[in-house]
Amino acid sequence: MTLPIRLYNSLTKSVETFSPVHDGIVRMYSCGPTVYDTAHIGNLRAFIAADTLQRTLRTIGGYDVRWVMNVTDIDDKTIDGSARGSVRWKEDMGPQTGDALVDLRTFTMYFERLFKADIQAVGIRQDHFFAMPRATDYIKDMQELILDIVRHGVGYVSDGSVYFSTSAYRNLELPDGRRATYGRIFQIDEEHFREGVRIDADEYDRESVSDFVLWKGRKGQEPYWDFEVDGQNVPGRPGWHIECSAMSKVLLGLPFDIHTGGVDLRFPHHEDELAQCTAGYHSHDQAMFWFHNEFLEVEGRKMSKSLGNFFVLSDLVQRGLDPLDIRYAMMSAHYRSVYNFTFENVSAMAKGRRRIQETIWKLIEHGASRDGEKQYHSDVPSIASVFERFADDLHTPTAMSELYGYVSSVDVVMNTMSDSERNAALADLSRVNDVVAVWSFDARPTHSIPARIQQLADERWAARSAKNWAESDRLRDVLAAEGWSVKDGAAGYVLEPRS
RNA sequence: GGUCCCGUGGUAGAGUGGCUAUACAGAGCUCUGCAAAAGCUUGUACGUCGGUUCGAAUCCGGCCGGGACCUCCA
Numbered sequence A: 001m002t003l004p005i006r007l008y009n010s011l012t013k014s015v016e017t018f019s020p021v022h023d024g025i026v027r028m029y030s031c032g033p034t035v036y037d038t039a040h041i042g043n044l045r046a047f048i049a050a051d052t053l054q055r056t057l058r059t060i061g062g063y064d065v066r067w068v069m070n071v072t073d074i075d076d077k078t079i080d081g082s083a084r085g086s087v088r089w090k091e092d093m094g095p096q097t098g099d100a101l102v103d104l105r106t107f108t109m110y111f112e113r114l115f116k117a118d119i120q121a122v123g124i125r126q127d128h129f130f131a132m133p134r135a136t137d138y139i140k141d142m143q144e145l146i147l148d149i150v151r152h153g154v155g156y157v158s159d160g161s162v163y164f165s166t167s168a169y170r171n172l173e174l175p176d177g178r179r180a181t182y183g184r185i186f187q188i189d190e191e192h193f194r195e196g197v198r199i200d201a202d203e204y205d206r207e208s209v210s211d212f213v214l215w216k217g218r219k220g221q222e223p224y225w226d227f228e229v230d231g232q233n234v235p236g237r238p239g240w241h242i243e244c245s246a247m248s249k250v251l252l253g254l255p256f257d258i259h260t261g262g263v264d265l266r267f268p269h270h271e272d273e274l275a276q277c278t279a280g281y282h283s284h285d286q287a288m289f290w291f292h293n294e295f296l297e298v299e300g301r302k303m304s305k306s307l308g309n310f311f312v313l314s315d316l317v318q319r320g321l322d323p324l325d326i327r328y329a330m331m332s333a334h335y336r337s338v339y340n341f342t343f344e345n346v347s348a349m350a351k352g353r354r355r356i357q358e359t360i361w362k363l364i365e366h367g368a369s370r371d372g373e374k375q376y377h378s379d380v381p382s383i384a385s386v387f388e389r390f391a392d393d394l395h396t397p398t399a400m401s402e403l404y405g406y407v408s409s410v411d412v413v414m415n416t417m418s419d420s421e422r423n424a425a426l427a428d429l430s431r432v433n434d435v436v437a438v439w440s441f442d443a444r445p446t447h448s449i450p451a452r453i454q455q456l457a458d459e460r461w462a463a464r465s466a467k468n469w470a471e472s473d474r475l476r477d478v479l480a481a482e483g484w485s486v487k488d489g490a491a492g493y494v495l496e497p498r499s
Numbered sequence B: 001g002g003u004c005c006c007g008u009g010g011u012a013g014a015g016u017g018g019c020u021a022u023a024c025a026g027a028g029c030u031c032u033g034c035a036a037a038a039g040c041u042u043g044u045a046c047g048u049c050g051g052u053u054c055g056a057a058u059c060c061g062g063c064c065g066g067g068a069c070c071u072c073c074a
Helices: A041-059 A076-082 A100-121 A135-151 A166-170 A197-201 A240-252 A263-281 A313-318 A323-330 A343-365 A384-391 A396-416 A419-436 A451-465 A469-481
Strands: A006-009 A014-017 A025-030 A064-069 A129-131 A155-158 A161-164 A212-217 A236-238 A256-262 A287-293 A296-298 A339-341 A484-488 A493-497
Touching: A006 A287, A025 A041, A025 A240, A041 A064, A041 A100, A041 A256, A041 A287, A041 A296, A041 A313, A041 A323, A041 A384, A041 A419, A064 A240, A076 A100, A100 A135, A100 A323, A129 A240, A135 A155, A135 A161, A135 A212, A135 A236, A135 A240, A135 A263, A161 A263, A166 A263, A212 A240, A212 A263, A236 A240, A240 A256, A240 A263, A256 A263, A263 A287, A313 A323, A323 A343, A339 A343, A343 A396, A343 A419, A384 A396, A384 A419, A396 A419, A451 A469, A451 A484, A451 A493, A469 A484
Parallel strands: A025 A064, A025 A256, A064 A129, A256 A287, A296 A339
Antiparallel strands: A006 A014, A155 A161, A161 A212, A212 A236, A484 A493
């Protein structure tokens, strides 16, 4: 069973029914991290949103998804961070060699590893990626794209750098007769640039403030690549926007289906990526759908270091939060709304998540199997309502609402269900988990219970069976003091570490 | 300065003109020796001031508050 997926498209500013360029295959590109520091939870929201989207496309849309996420390893911040004397250089990166390119790679690989560990911890699977290209591995492709842009009259060399001319672009006619348009994703009001920004912009030797850099000429001891444009060598490195244009074209082909990123990337990053693809590759579109997630706030305030509410994943883990609870908490807000990250909400969502996990474990303990014969129980609502909410522009809050209704009804009839009905429920929940990715479908983990604790519990059970309530309660208190809780059932008890 | 978004109960967050999601927390009940778990029931809300309307959380305007973009920030 698959459903049509509806998605908000920043290009058309409306919700549209998604359909891929090639039948059955979705090619999706996500703007990934700049690896100069550890990702913060705001970054993680963007990647979790993209992951939820690609999982929805796979599980509910039935598509084969080719997901590419780039790693930006060459820009001002990675160069500064890896430069000699950088305060960001960590001891466990080893000594700096003095070779700018080698040090850059050492520095960025360090943060790339941390990044991959973080996204894995929040439920993003490495094997869901078609590729995670590093910008420095695609310099040749970027240079070729820049040459194409210059050849088409939209790029120019100035003072050792190469720029994109937005005015030439606006006059560019594509081979198919269409006219290039600057401002398709985000129309900016150039008449009212904020004061100060224009001044800063004038530090560059470009013809117009709205022009942007394609290739930055080398300064000082920066890492660089040789590059010949119009007969002159302009050693330097790629501009930020060109990276994604070139890598997305090489790895996915143009136009691909979906491009994702945070709202802040709409302009200039995505607008410029698109313009470069149009100017260089003569492709009217880079991507058919542009997906942008909103930011998050922490305790009602913009996350910032000065407010002391700036968190990376390891900060939260140190505070005792489970990364999967953080992923799950992100589901409580729609991706296009500002999400107010609060500790209270994470712990509330953690409890909700545990409740559903309990239901899954109970089904398993009743012998349910995802692969067994399935039959639907008349008192359990169809799981389709959950998927319908996901399919409707990733409406996770209402999907969760539907899911709780589903789980509650399973709980109610759990004991009277037939085996095949339990199989069906377990299979339904498993499929939901293919999108949400926070539950375990393995048997409930068994705790190794120390012999001493086991003996106390057995003694208590004996006392309880003999209706010696005082002794039974005393032993329960002893066990509690030792960190174990005991739950009585009809036939026996369950020991669990107290949480 | 320009353009734009948001403001819902203790918390998070849906909902777009009349039927007021959902989760966590709170209260009551069922079950249980008592608990725990689970289930059932339930209260409290639409920033503020005006306007439109038979009727507004939902439409319009002012104000207050939070936030975004305006050249390399998810």
